[in-house]
Amino acid sequence: MPLSRSRQALILLVPVALTLLLVLVQPTHKPELRALAPSPVPVSPAQRVDLYPEVQVSGHLQPARRAWLRFEVEGMVAERRVEPGQVLAAGDVLLVLDDRDYRDAVIQAQADLQQAEQDLQRDRKLLKLAERSRKLQEEEVERLNRLGERSLASKTRLGDSSALLAQRLSEEARLRSSVTTGPQRVASRRAALDRAQRNLERCTLRAPFAGRVNQVLLEAGDYAARNQKAAQLISEQLDFSAQVRGAEARALTLGQQVTVSVEGHSYQATVTAVQPDPDPKTFTHAMRLRLPPAETRPGAVAVARLPLQALKQVLVVPATAVLLDEGGAFVFRVQDEHLQRVAVQLGARVDQQQVIVAGLEEGARVVVRDVAALADGQAVIPEALQTGS
Numbered sequence: 001m002p003l004s005r006s007r008q009a010l011i012l013l014v015p016v017a018l019t020l021l022l023v024l025v026q027p028t029h030k031p032e033l034r035a036l037a038p039s040p041v042p043v044s045p046a047q048r049v050d051l052y053p054e055v056q057v058s059g060h061l062q063p064a065r066r067a068w069l070r071f072e073v074e075g076m077v078a079e080r081r082v083e084p085g086q087v088l089a090a091g092d093v094l095l096v097l098d099d100r101d102y103r104d105a106v107i108q109a110q111a112d113l114q115q116a117e118q119d120l121q122r123d124r125k126l127l128k129l130a131e132r133s134r135k136l137q138e139e140e141v142e143r144l145n146r147l148g149e150r151s152l153a154s155k156t157r158l159g160d161s162s163a164l165l166a167q168r169l170s171e172e173a174r175l176r177s178s179v180t181t182g183p184q185r186v187a188s189r190r191a192a193l194d195r196a197q198r199n200l201e202r203c204t205l206r207a208p209f210a211g212r213v214n215q216v217l218l219e220a221g222d223y224a225a226r227n228q229k230a231a232q233l234i235s236e237q238l239d240f241s242a243q244v245r246g247a248e249a250r251a252l253t254l255g256q257q258v259t260v261s262v263e264g265h266s267y268q269a270t271v272t273a274v275q276p277d278p279d280p281k282t283f284t285h286a287m288r289l290r291l292p293p294a295e296t297r298p299g300a301v302a303v304a305r306l307p308l309q310a311l312k313q314v315l316v317v318p319a320t321a322v323l324l325d326e327g328g329a330f331v332f333r334v335q336d337e338h339l340q341r342v343a344v345q346l347g348a349r350v351d352q353q354q355v356i357v358a359g360l361e362e363g364a365r366v367v368v369r370d371v372a373a374l375a376d377g378q379a380v381i382p383e384a385l386q387t388g389s
Contacts, residue, residue: 038379043334043365044318046356051311053350057287059242061262061300063234064272064290065209071097072202074226077218082231084215088207094231095218099203106200109193116189120182127175134168141165211235240269240289240302249274249285251308258289262302267291269304311348311355315362319354320369322346331360332367332374334382339367341376 075097082094144158215232218224240260244252252258256271269289278285289304322344323330329346332339347355360366367374368385 038337038381040381040383041332041334041339041367041374042369042385043382044321044368044385046315046317046360046362046364046366048313048315048362049353051314051316051348051350051353051355053308053311053348054305055248055308057242057244057248057304057306059240059302059304061238061291061295061298061302062241063211063298064237064239065211065235066214067208067233068229069094069205069208069231069233070227071095071205071224071230072226073097073102073199074224075099075101075203077220077222077224080216080218080220082213082216084213086213087236088211088213088233090207090210092207093204094207094213094216094233095205095224097203097224099200102196102200102203105196106193109189109196113186113189113193116182116186120179120186123175123178123182127172127179130168130172130175134165134172137161137165137168205230207233209233209235234298236296237293238291238295238298239272240291240304242287242304243279243282243284244287244306245284246278247308248306249276249278249287252287252306258307259305260289260291260302261305262295262297262300265295267295311350314347315356315360316350316353317356317360317366318368319349319352321366321371322354323371330371331356332371332376333360334365334367334380337379337382339374339376339378339380 077095078098079096080094081096082088082092088094141158141161144161211233212235213231214234216230218230224230252271252274254271254274258269258271260267260269269291271287272290273286273288275286317331321331323332323341329344330341331344333342334340342359344359345357347357349355365382367380374380
């Protein structure tokens with residue numbers, strides 16, 4: 001149903017009337033913006049101090065010495081005298097092989113050595129006799145030479161004596177050569193005896209150091225091949241083992257004392273090894289710390305506090321004073337009761353202290369907390385930070 005002209009006119013007059021009403025009631029004065037009151041902020045001066053940074057490194061405890069014991073000879077296992085977990089002193093016996101063949105080898109080597117020594121003594125005596133016989137024969141030949149010019153019989157005897165002298169010379173040379181090489185033959189037989197005696201001793205597997213048996217892989221009646229793993233021995237002394245970065249490795253020296261915490265207990269450990277060349281895959285350095293004998297829990301997780309290079313007279317501010325924004329670092333410096341946002345270059349952070357490398361001068365007052373809510377140029381009331389706050 002179409003509206004009448006009077007209704008249409010009324011509808012058009014309503015917005016016009018509202019507009020006139022708003023114009024009539026608008027305020028006569030423009031509102032003024034009120035300045036914010038200065039905010040109190042805690043400040044502290046940037047100062048130069050000596051810092052001694054530390055880093056905590058997690059690792060685990062492992063035996064300081066771990067050795068797989070092997071037989072250097074082969075044979076049947078005759079005795080097994082230990083079990084895993086047993087504590088041994090250096091030199092204690094773990095396993096014993098059947099040594100009858102090795103004992104026979106020692107007896108044979110002793111006999112060969114004795115024979116060689118007797119042969120040498122005999123040849124020395126024979127050589128003296130051969131030298132005496134050769135001298136007598138030389139005198140006989142010389143006498144026959146003098147008589148050879150007078151009779152035919154003397155010439156015949158001279159030929160026989162000369163032949164016998166040649167035999168004497170040959171026998172003497174043979175004996176002299178035997179006596180000369182005799183010490184070498186004796187030394188060779190003595191070396192064979194020593195080797196046989198060592199092989200006999202190798203039939204007994206002994207602990208090279210004091211420790212605890214970790215594994216035993218052979219039973220009595222098993223055949224032990226040469227260089228086959230037989231038993232594993234670990235020391236009671238423990239080492240803290242971990243991988244550290246280059247800066248941490250460079251700060252350590254052999255013999256240095258380091259604090260190690262194991263399940264609530266702290267120990268003074270000694271640096272025993274630091275790998276100078278890093279692992280090519282992880283670029284970390286292997287490190288070992290020797291713990292005192294009081295700690296006897298291999299495999300336990302531990303934490304070491306490693307000192308880094310000392311920082312001498314570096315400019316620091318509280319770490320809470322630094323604002324990280326838009327990929328940069330800033331601090332708010334108080335100048336004439338107003339804030340200045342200053343870009344700074346950061347160094348190392350040590351606990352709650354942040355080293356400032358560049359961008360700030362010593363003694364400058366900086367806001368120490370709640371910096372994310374501040375703005376450049378803001379008026380503030382600086383309040384000195386109380387010591388220990």
